[in-house]
Amino acid sequence: MSSIKSAAILVAAGQGERLAGFTGGIPKQFIQLSQAPLFIWSLTTLAKHALIEHVLVTVPDEWQRRAAELVADFLPEFKNKIAIIAGGSTRQQSVYLALEKLASSEKRPSYVFVHDAVRPFVTSYILDQILKKLEEGNAVTLGIPLSDSIKEVNNNIVLEDLDRGKFILVQTPQAAKFNLLLEAHRTAKLQQKESTDDASIIKAFGTTVTVVTGSKLNFKITEPEDLLIAQALIEHHNWSVGHIYYNSSNNLSAFSIKMME
Ligand code: C5P
Secondary structure, eight states, X not given: OOOEEEEEEEEOOOOOGGGHHHHTTOOGGGSEETTEEHHHHHHHHHHHOTTOOEEEEEEOGGGHHHHHHHHXXXXXXXXXXXXXXXXXXXHHHHHHHHHHHHHTSTTOEEEEXXXXXXXXXXXXXXXXXXXXXXXXXXXXXXXXXXXXXXXXXXXXXXXXXXXXXXXXXEEEEEEEEHHHHXXXXXXXXXXXXXXXXXXXXXXXXXXXXXXXXXXXXXXXXXXXXXXXXXXXXXXXXXXXXXXXXXXXXHHHXXXXXXXXX
């Protein structure tokens, strides 16, 4: 029996190896981004959302205590809505552990969101759009169209030109009916199938996943240059934690476009 409508899993248990050289070995989700550690940005948006009743954060085992302190410092008003657990050795394992935790708790939800902690600029508008779509179906992924050409390569040699209209770049949050995502993960675990996102796991389970259009601004911090872009966006828009606003039209008007003289 579900006791709450929606919960969110924020996956923050990676070691951030691609950025480790720049962060002194600190997993990237814990580095400071302007006013707050990176994971606090998306955690705040999830916790503030009125329809998300519980947020479970996966962190590396040795970061559990520090993560709890940061939640107490930055989100004292949402402390009771947020729980922290140790994640697994892959993203999929982290999500699986969180799903089993929710399944055996009083917080077993009807719907569950899964979000990467390293995408700081998710908005409550995006969460609303996903929830709306989810109420019509079983599972939703966020995705954006490709603006660049796409080619298959091998060792830097171009093999095939692909039709970019057939592809999307996948983002999180993804969301699904809780029982569906739980069973899909249990099946993937039994079959020892490893995926980088939850939509793949649901698709492999035989269920249709619907796409909701995301935004380029909901990008994942992976490389050092992503941090520069994130910092510039915060400064330009005067964003603060929990106050991130954009949609495709006001993105443009927010920038002063200077004409050539
Ligand atoms: O490595 P990748 O970019 O796919 O990580 C996406 C998200 O999954 C990150 O927020 C990362 O912290 C999280 N993750 C996790 N447990 C792992 C590996 C990654 O929660 N073992």
